Amino acid sequence: MLLGSRSTPRRIVAAAATTILAGIMLTLMIIKLPYSGRLLRHSRDLSHFQNLHNTTNVSGSLAFKNTTIGSIKIKEHIPGWPYPLLINDPNACRDDDIYLLNTVTSNPSQVYHREMIRNMWGRKDIASQLKIKTVFIVGKVPSDITQQHLMEENDKYGDIIQFDFLETRKNLTIKSLAAIHWFRAYCPNATWVLKVDVDAYVNFWALLEVLRPVNDTKDAVCSRSLSRIVCREANEYGCYPHYVVTPEEYPLEVYPPYCQGYAYIFHKDFADRMLKLDQQRTGPPFWIEDVYVTGLLTRNLRPRWLDIRRHSEVTPYEIESRFYDGKMFFIHDLEGQIGQGATNYVWNKTLQHYNITLPS
């Protein structure tokens, strides 16, 4: 504290009180603001976390288990990835000129959301014009009926990729890593992979306009955040019960900088580097998906980021023209936040903006 040597006791008391008050206010600000207020500068303490992938070795539990039908058939799997494929189309990318692979993470029962995407950028005419390809990445559920429906859905559309791991919140990191593995295994000629949640709205025209010129100069594209405080106890200030993390799961108090998890993009060469590094992991990955995939896994690889924070909307309250006039690339949970029909409305407006008329 910069107190003059001639400070009277009263001035010291006043200064101390001011300091304490400032401290309390700062603390309150940090606790109170749900998102932005929780952003802190990346702490140097994190350096000892660099060996994350090395600390424990439980690779035995992740070992690939062969499933045989009769005694010959082995479930299809991607080399170096322990979870076999239950539904797959190995030729999904063949014969098409695909610039970006759109891997949409959803759970088996989100049929309504998948259906909407198939009627928007999943449409064959739109997809081939944009040189994109959409696949839906899902895990498995215990329900035979859901599985049956999923397989029927895939018979109809052929765009579902199902891996043999349980569809749980704590396996979401696995699902995103599976998406990137699938990209490199079956869509090797695409330049980029987008991992996007099924409920996010995407303006691919605007996005691709920005992506194409940076294919040689950027490794990864997302809405970046600074470090966030680890959520230890559920409270009403943005630390929801399902983000609570124990010190055993993550020992430090802050996360490294990472991306908003509902949409992020990697260049194929960078995806290879990430997967290679992930291969050194010996335990299950940290289960907070965006923190692991876009933070812990990327930080030592020092990707050249393109930050599209200003082109992403996380909490849309009402439909605004910037949602479809080319300014926004991603809108998180448009339908859920604004209501049924919002996505369709924004899609129609987007088509109008780009002067596209679709045969009905």
Ligand SMILES: *[C@@H]1O[C@H](CO)[C@@H](O)[C@H](O)[C@H]1NC(C)=O
């Ligand atoms: C694992 O540890 C070895 C030796 O300590 C180190 O060379 C290597 O870079 C570490 N790997 C990761 C991913 O941190």
Ligand SMILES: *[C@@H]1O[C@H](CO)[C@@H](O)[C@H](O)[C@H]1NC(C)=O
């Ligand atoms: C982890 O286990 C695997 C398989 O048992 C072994 O090959 C590897 O050397 C182990 N790594 C460490 C760091 O102990």
Ligand SMILES: *[C@@H]1O[C@H](CO)[C@@H](O)[C@H](O)[C@H]1NC(C)=O
């Ligand atoms: C299990 O799968 C691995 C990898 O595909 C293969 O090398 C191995 O022969 C299989 N083992 C059995 C018992 O089928």
Ligand SMILES: *[C@@H]1O[C@H](CO)[C@@H](O)[C@H](O)[C@H]1NC(C)=O
């Ligand atoms: C990728 O491109 C190469 C060379 O043009 C081609 O031989 C190969 O079939 C393509 N692979 C896929 C999966 O499209």
Ligand SMILES: *[C@@H]1O[C@H](CO)[C@@H](O)[C@H](O)[C@H]1NC(C)=O
């Ligand atoms: C993740 O999936 C695996 C494989 O199905 C399962 O054994 C495990 O319990 C799941 N993990 C969590 C945390 O849900």
Ligand SMILES: *[C@@H]1O[C@H](CO)[C@@H](O)[C@H](O)[C@H]1NC(C)=O
């Ligand atoms: C990047 O874009 C340029 C110009 O559009 C093209 O010539 C080049 O082949 C592209 N590189 C990759 C890696 O796709």
Ligand SMILES: *[C@@H]1O[C@H](CO)[C@@H](O)[C@H](O)[C@H]1NC(C)=O
């Ligand atoms: C979107 O456009 C289609 C076809 O032009 C029309 O049938 C539909 O009612 C429109 N939806 C909304 C929400 O405007």
Ligand SMILES: *[C@@H]1O[C@H](CO)[C@@H](O)[C@H](O)[C@H]1NC(C)=O
């Ligand atoms: C759509 O057409 C209008 C009128 O012809 C034109 O002014 C506008 O620039 C076009 N928009 C785009 C994105 O091409």
